[in-house]
Amino acid sequence: MAAGTGHADRLAAALGVVLGTEGIPLRLRAWDGSEAGPLGAPVLEFRSRRALRRILWSPGQLGLSRAYVAGEIDTPGDIFAAFTALSSAGKFAEPGPFRRPTAGELLVLVRAAVRLGALGPNPAPPAEEAKVRRTGRLHTRRRDSAAISHHYDVGNDFYELVLGPSMVYSCAVWEGIPADGADGHGTGNGLVEGLDAAQEAKVDLVCRKLGLQPGMRVLDVGCGWGSFALHAASRYGATVVGVTLSAEQAKRARERAADAGVADAVDIRVQDYRDVPDGPFDAISSIGMSEHVGRAGTPRYAATLFGLLKPGGRLLNHAISWNAGVTSPDPDSFIPRYVFPDGEMISLAEMAAALETAGFEILDVEALRRHYALTLRAWVNRLEAGWDRAVELAGPGRARIWRLYMASSALGFENNLTGVNQVLVRRPGGAEPPLRRTEWL
Structure with missing residues (x-):
């Protein structure tokens, strides 16, 4: 320099x-x-x-x-x-x-x-920093609830400003890079304009991979603001139970189900997936949720979902993966301190092994790494376009956290430090799936 x-x-x-x-x-x-x-x-x-x-x-x-x-x-x-x-x-x-x-x-x-006259006492951390405990058992129900609340109970209006009307907080599926993305990543208005269609394409892809049919009973683990549940109910005639640990998410999801006229078919609960009492289900979706489970909890996560699924039923696990070698979470880094307390990414191989060990048969794996980079760039564009309103809704510190986290995460996907994968599995038994994946889709 x-x-x-x-x-x-x-x-x-x-x-x-x-x-x-x-x-x-x-x-x-x-x-x-x-x-x-x-x-x-x-x-x-x-x-x-x-x-x-x-x-x-x-x-x-x-x-x-x-x-x-x-x-x-x-x-x-x-x-x-x-x-x-x-x-x-x-x-x-x-x-x-x-x-x-x-x-x-x-x-x-x-x-x-x-x-430079910069010596002095250690400044207090910004108020938005999560109080990350270094001791105690990870991923207890109480601790997970507090971690989810830190991230998701920021305010539904703030999330809608960033995510757009789709209210989907996970990787979209794009048909291609928008024409104004001359840098190969997409940087202009085309990303924002195409975001809702790309998110609808993603939830519809999940429905088709799960083979949803009218009358099927579906569990949506980590249901967010209910976008998948609403799509599965309104487009495929399914009955959906959605569980989340965020009270803010559950409130908006119920409102959206009522507005869409599917409240009778969509049951949104503030509930830990480990406490769902009314299985088995015909199909299970888990979209962007298992990152909150952690490496040590992944085998139990897979076994719990296996037990909640009927023989022959399918599970779609959509999750971010860590592609840069074996690592342990650093509690002194930005993500656990400000974004996802106790969150942990594992490799695709670790996830696949846990699912197979639980008894699942793997049917299909689809990598969507570049799709998430485009999605994150679209979210950053939306945040920056509505910056004053974002600061009004969540405060300047929180708005800056989301800008830093989404922009740096986009680079992580573009540089192949992180990936995101849809792993489709089935519980053995029941009718066999079609011979070719093209027949499911």
Whole structure:
């Protein structure tokens, strides 16, 4: 990173050592207005000395994330360009942690903080940070309920602003990259305009993979705001039980079912999937839910759903996977602190093994990694277009969390750090499925 004048040159020198930004096409702007770095490069703006103090007290991803959520660091231009520049050194592509600085690198940062007048007590974390416990048993019913509430009970109006009328909070299925996506990812209005159709295509694809027919009884695990349940009931004549741990989601899902005229066919419950008493079901959908289960809980998750399904019935598990090797969740990284407390991604192989061990037969696997990158870019576009309203609804910190999380996650999918897969399985018994997948669809 080229040197500049004023505070920016010292800031650039220190961060170039500690965060590895030396040579990255990124321009730093300091709180005194000075700049350092290549002209025309994406800008990372340090608005306050407090941002440097946060990084000093919490070196790596957590300190930088706290500064961003607090508004002490900003990306005033294209957030994807700024994060791409950082990600070119592997520094900001969620959910990969920053490398923690060595003692020597930390000393460089301390000296820079002294020169810049940034030394001081550790600033309190932004109020939006979840209180992540480091001890105690994970994924108890009470702990899972609190984690889900942290993420989903932000306000239905805020989610509708981001997700659009479809109110589907998982990967859409696109026919292709919109024409205005000249960069190969899709960046313009075509993404937003095509989002609802792509989400409808996704829920319809799930219905067809499950082989839904009129009169079938379906369990929707992690039903969200009820979009799949409404589609299955209104288009396929199914009777659906949807369970969620979010009271806000359940309220809106019931309202939507009533508005759609399918309230008699859709039963939305605030209930843990482990407590569903009225199986078995003809089919089960689990769309974007198993990421909340965790590696240790996945075998029980698979066994529970096996027990809730009739012989011959199908389960569709739609879940994000971690593609970058075996890893353990870092409670000091951005995602568990601000987005998904106790969330954990596992590999596709681990999920498939758990399902087979539970007794399921795997019928089909479909990878949708690039589809999720497009979906996330569409959500970021919607958030930025309605920024003032988003801040009004959820507060500036929460709006910034969602912007950071969705933009960096899009890069994670584009760089193949993460994937998303639909795994279709059946409980053995009953009628055999068709010979070819083309016959199901």
